[in-house]
Amino acid sequence: MAEVTLSGLSKSFGAAKALSDVSLTIPDGAFVVLLGPTGAGKTTTLRLIAGLDRPDAGDIRIGGHSVLQDTPAQRDVAMVFQQYSLYPHLTVRENLAFPLRSPMIALPEAEIAKRVAEVAAVLHIPHKLDNKATALSGGEMQRVSIGRALVRQPRIYLMDEPLSSLDAKLRADLRIELKRIHAELGATFLYVTHDQIEAMTMATHVGVLDHGRLVQYGSPREIYENPVSAYVASRLGQPRINLLPADAFGPAPPGATQIGLRPEHIHVGEGRDATIRRVEHLGDQTRLHLTLGPHEMITLTDPHTEARPGDTLQIRPHNPLWFDASGNRIQGPTP
Numbered sequence: 301m302a303e304v305t306l307s308g309l310s311k312s313f314g315a316a317k318a319l320s321d322v323s324l325t326i327p328d329g330a331f332v333v334l335l336g337p338t339g340a341g342k343t344t345t346l347r348l349i350a351g352l353d354r355p356d357a358g359d360i361r362i363g364g365h366s367v368l369q370d371t372p373a374q375r376d377v378a379m380v381f382q383q384y385s386l387y388p389h390l391t392v393r394e395n396l397a398f399p400l401r402s403p404m405i406a407l408p409e410a411e412i413a414k415r416v417a418e419v420a421a422v423l424h425i426p427h428k429l430d431n432k433a434t435a436l437s438g439g440e441m442q443r444v445s446i447g448r449a450l451v452r453q454p455r456i457y458l459m460d461e462p463l464s465s466l467d468a469k470l471r472a473d474l475r476i477e478l479k480r481i482h483a484e485l486g487a488t489f490l491y492v493t494h495d496q497i498e499a500m501t502m503a504t505h506v507g508v509l510d511h512g513r514l515v516q517y518g519s520p521r522e523i524y525e526n527p528v529s530a531y532v533a534s535r536l537g538q539p540r541i542n543l544l545p546a547d548a549f550g551p552a553p554p555g556a557t558q559i560g561l562r563p564e565h566i567h568v569g570e571g572r573d574a575t576i577r578r579v580e581h582l583g584d585q586t587r588l589h590l591t592l593g594p595h596e597m598i599t600l601t602d603p604h605t606e607a608r609p610g611d612t613l614q615i616r617p618h619n620p621l622w623f624d625a626s627g628n629r630i631q632g633p634t635p
């Protein structure tokens with residue numbers, strides 16, 4: 301286990317700047333989730349820490365020691381990719397044991413057998429241990445990929461959307477398992493996901509990347525409740541935060557050009573008339589799609605709502621977020 305410190309990390313690929321001056325400390329035992337749209341630099345960050353790419357500038361320290369001169373194996377980190385990477389001709393048992401037989405680790409066979417059995421149980425694949433990797437479903441292969449990282453008990457786990465190819469049930473099960481492994485082993489995780497629920501439920505810290513820059517780093521709650529910009533605010537929250545012209549409900553604080561409204565910022569029962577366009581029952585939430593003058597918004601409502609498309613209701617903002625012309629957050633009173 302170890303603290304990871306990135307200082308002034310930059311990386312370009314030709315003319316494309318993948319990371320710009322990223323500084324970030326991942327405390328020992330933290331579960332850090334990186335968020336950002338495609339191309340923001342998430343995978344590049346993981347690859348630099350793993351030693352699969354070299355930064356153009358900056359330093360990477362693990363446990364206080366710069367690892368820039370270390371090989372990937374010496375760094376003692378395990379990376380799980382979005383796409384499974386198994387040896388197809390080996391069985392699941394052999395795939396899981398493989399990292400433990402490398403010259404740098406070379407554990408006794410009895411210890412290997414024990415770790416393989418433990419990890420297979422965690423990932424619900426003990427009955428598949430003697431199958432060839434090619435005889436597995438996609439979800440099973442991905443579990444074996446995760447298992448290959450877990451058996452090693454590295455100092456740091458780097459995971460790049462490891463659950464995105466799995467079905468919803470398995471994803472939910474493995475989310476709980478990963479969180480349990482994190483809590484039990486006290487391991488340090490750096491984890492990339494586009495999945496809201498993974499970010500909110502697993503992260504101790506969230507880092508938001510925008511075009512290779514780290515724009516905010518804090519607890520999931522801080523990022524959700526106190527975003528520094530409209531961009532950050534749009535990264536968390538389902539439905540997504542509604543961004544409307546600042547004067548959509550009346551006077552706005554000086555400098556504000558946009559008002560940001562999450563469902564909890566929308567008070568229903570008084571204010572401006574909004575028309576219901578659609579009532580969307582998603583099982584775990586019921587969404588109202590609203591039209592407010594020329595604007596469209598989405599909010600949440602009671603699952604047993606009697607509301608119908610075409611109905612009108614009154615809404616007003618309640619402690620909304622305000623943003624200036626550059627999208628930066630500004631503090632302001634509720635109008």
Ligand SMILES: Nc1ncnc2c1ncn2[C@@H]1O[C@H](COP(=O)(O)OP(=O)(O)OP(=O)(O)O)[C@@H](O)[C@H]1O
Nearest residue numbers: 313316317318336337338339340341342343344345
């Ligand atoms: N090997 C490479 N060669 C050229 N350009 C690259 C390479 N790897 C990454 N890039 C570029 O660097 C930028 C950041 O890429 P990166 O893969 O880190 O993004 P990401 O946030 O992980 O995106 P995604 O969510 O799609 O995985 C992108 O513009 C990408 O095209």
